[in-house]
Amino acid sequence: MSILVVGSVALDSVETPFGSADRVIGGSGVFFTAAASLLAPVRLVGVVGDDYPLEKLDFLTERGVDLSGVERAEGESFFWAGRYSHDLSSRDTLETRLGVFADFKPRIPEAYRDSRYVFLGNIDPVLQLEVLDQMREPAAVICDTMNYWIEGSRDALVELLKRVDILMVNDAEARQLAGDHNLLGAARWIQERGPRLVVVKKGEHGAILFGPDWMFFVPGFPLEVIFDPTGAGDAFAGGFVGHMASVDSQEPDDLRRAMVYGSVMGSYAVESFSVDRFRSLDEKEILHRVMQFKQMTSFEHQLVESDG
């Protein structure tokens, strides 16, 4: 089943302890699409300037991604430059230029409006609402946001939440949105405002899915080398929604597997600069890491099992 993603299509300049990359393709829409398209058909809506190296996205169209919703505007593409600390525990933003992204008004092509799964990347909640107004009847709306909108557009965001099935944010964002440091409390606060499910991403510490009356936890995959953390959260979202769309189900067992696919894609994202790891990643490698997660988390307990 098809996924519609609305998000940024950017150029990133990144410095990590392992090297640097200059004006490589990035942005939440691109990271999400690179990961999700390995699992399900993806349609991307975004905007680029006339400086964007569109041929760098060819590997996505070759994989069946529909990029006809990526608008070309006059001006400069969204640009972000950042530098990570030596231990990757923090990063400084060196430069952000919104360029054509500043005036972005998502227009959903007619052919995209029947998409069964909608991923609203981290943009102005007013625009996220406008996206939903253009859609027919998606099976699930999955939504990201960030501190900038939580502080500056809280009313629109709370309005948006009523129409969101799954809010997917990091731990700091969940706490800030709910005004509750306790994650469980924060998730409950959010669930009372619309989303049936809340996925809280915790970076290297993994992610938690809060369901109506159950939780599922997936760890981060311990890697010897984290080459570039940029985009890991968006790749997580791509893996999660990608699996959900591929099985077209929101049953708890499928959502649990979706969480694992999310963490698998997040772990692959950080192995290279930009979306490079997703150019060559194949099904066998994905399944191999899913199996590693299973080995890393499963345990048996006799009394528990006999109790049912």
Place this chain on the structure above:
Amino acid sequence: MSILVVGSVALDSVETPFGSADRVIGGSGVFFTAAASLLAPVRLVGVVGDDYPLEKLDFLTERGVDLSGVERAEGESFFWAGRYSHDLSSRDTLETRLGVFADFKPRIPEAYRDSRYVFLGNIDPVLQLEVLDQMREPAAVICDTMNYWIEGSRDALVELLKRVDILMVNDAEARQLAGDHNLLGAARWIQERGPRLVVVKKGEHGAILFGPDWMFFVPGFPLEVIFDPTGAGDAFAGGFVGHMASVDSQEPDDLRRAMVYGSVMGSYAVESFSVDRFRSLDEKEILHRVMQFKQMTSFEHQLVESDG
């Protein structure tokens, strides 16, 4: 099978957002024992001053804990006072008075020397070595340490590591000991110096066990109220070693379960001040939470299973 634990027997004054407790029983030896004794027989070696309310430990002797190795010395008991921040993300030490603990020289009673499992609480590595010199042939030595010894007694600590089977430290300690920010790299560094297994505790984010060629991850249990985080790490150790001793096995499947028992006990520790939660905790509650961990982490995957 019996566990010998050598650790601090202290008085704590604690302030948390939920209240305060004045001169309540605490210390690594006490938290470890309170948790482990719910699963296996425990013998405690430590020292208290003449101000210690020994009757507060009666619930342990009633449970079969052997406290004859707790020495009574003239002077003041080890005292720690601390205050947690409103979101529990940090704590300030208001006061530490070592008292009789400053001159503590662990003497292992003859009847304790055949203990099959030895837990070396966080004390001077020189003393930890002296404890091992007094033991016959334990099946496993599990060892904790902290930044103070990593900085000030590195040589003795590295010497000690050669005789340790399982090093159990928090993430910051593992990184500091190995001089490697990457947890996997830090664990490998430690394993090259003796311990077959390394357990890295990450507080609310859970814990990872690094085996020779496998890993196991257990999350922290999401709680709506964390009443007092003091002693959670020691209770984790108590649950881990307690389960290991109760099944008298170090097979991977048993170690995985031991990790879960560790996280279960850590989660119960923080529900009350001091060791209060362990006074009433029963087998049914322990198993219930083990089952909750199973529900929170297990997933099935068809292709993985047919491959495996």
